[in-house]
Amino acid sequence: MKYSRAQIVYHWLTALLILAMVLTGLAFRFDWTGAWVIRAHQVIGQSLILVLGLRIASRVMHRAHHPSAHKLWERITSHATHAALYLCMIALVVTGYVSASGLNTPYLLWPVDQTFARSDMGETLLDWHYSLKWMLLALVTLHILGALKHLLWDKDDTFTHMTPISRKD
Ligand code: HEM
Numbered sequence: 001m002k003y004s005r006a007q008i009v010y011h012w013l014t015a016l017l018i019l020a021m022v023l024t025g026l027a028f029r030f031d032w033t034g035a036w037v038i039r040a041h042q043v044i045g046q047s048l049i050l051v052l053g054l055r056i057a058s059r060v061m062h063r064a065h066h067p068s069a070h071k072l073w074e075r076i077t078s079h080a081t082h083a084a085l086y087l088c089m090i091a092l093v094v095t096g097y098v099s100a101s102g103l104n105t106p107y108l109l110w111p112v113d114q115t116f117a118r119s120d121m122g123e124t125l126l127d128w129h130y131s132l133k134w135m136l137l138a139l140v141t142l143h144i145l146g147a148l149k150h151l152l153w154d155k156d157d158t159f160t161h162m163t164p165i166s167r168k169d
Pocket residue numbers: 018021022024025026028029038041042043045046048049089092093094095096097098099100103126129130131133136
């Protein structure tokens with residue numbers, strides 16, 4: 001047993017949605033397209049919140065254990081990176097949702113209170129939303145490099161943990 005089928009689906013769905021979020025966010029910021037792109041960002045962002053919620057619930061219910069073949073430093077760094085990735089994604093969706101509420105957008109299912117979203121605190125959260133993308137970029141880069149190290153250098157089955165091929169159980 002490594003990851004359940006649902007966790008594998010959630011992982012790749014999250015990766016796809018994160019890519020869409022970064023691209024639509026940057027397209028808005030640097031004016032690559034029309035105003036529709038920030039609406040797409042918010043709609044996709046709300047599906048990401050749903051997928052992330054389901055993913056975390058499934059992770060809590062179904063604990064994935066790592067093979068002892070991994071060295072101690074690998075277990076420590078991978079656990080730390082995974083935890084940081086979860087925290088960073090949660091922080092991005094929370095700060096993004098508050099910013100979107102501040103814009104009084106009609107695309108949010110449950111906008112956060114306007115007074116809060118437009119307050120100094122709302123401004124601060126928007127600044128955090130901007131900065132967090134760099135943190136996410138750094139973490140995802142580290143994460144992908146780690147996955148590639150196992151795939152190409154160690155040639156072990158770490159990479160296939162996140163693919164349906166590993167499901168021998
Ligand atoms: C992991 C998830 C997310 C990522 C990676 C992300 C990324 C970005 C990026 C790259 C930008 C462009 C600004 C910049 O250069 O920093 C941006 C802006 C924005 N995002 Fe997100 N975002 C995420 C989630 C969300 C969610 C869930 C919402 C709301 C439903 C949201 C609402 C917004 C809004 C309203 C802006 C524009 C703010 C402004 O400049 O007026 N974001 N986001």
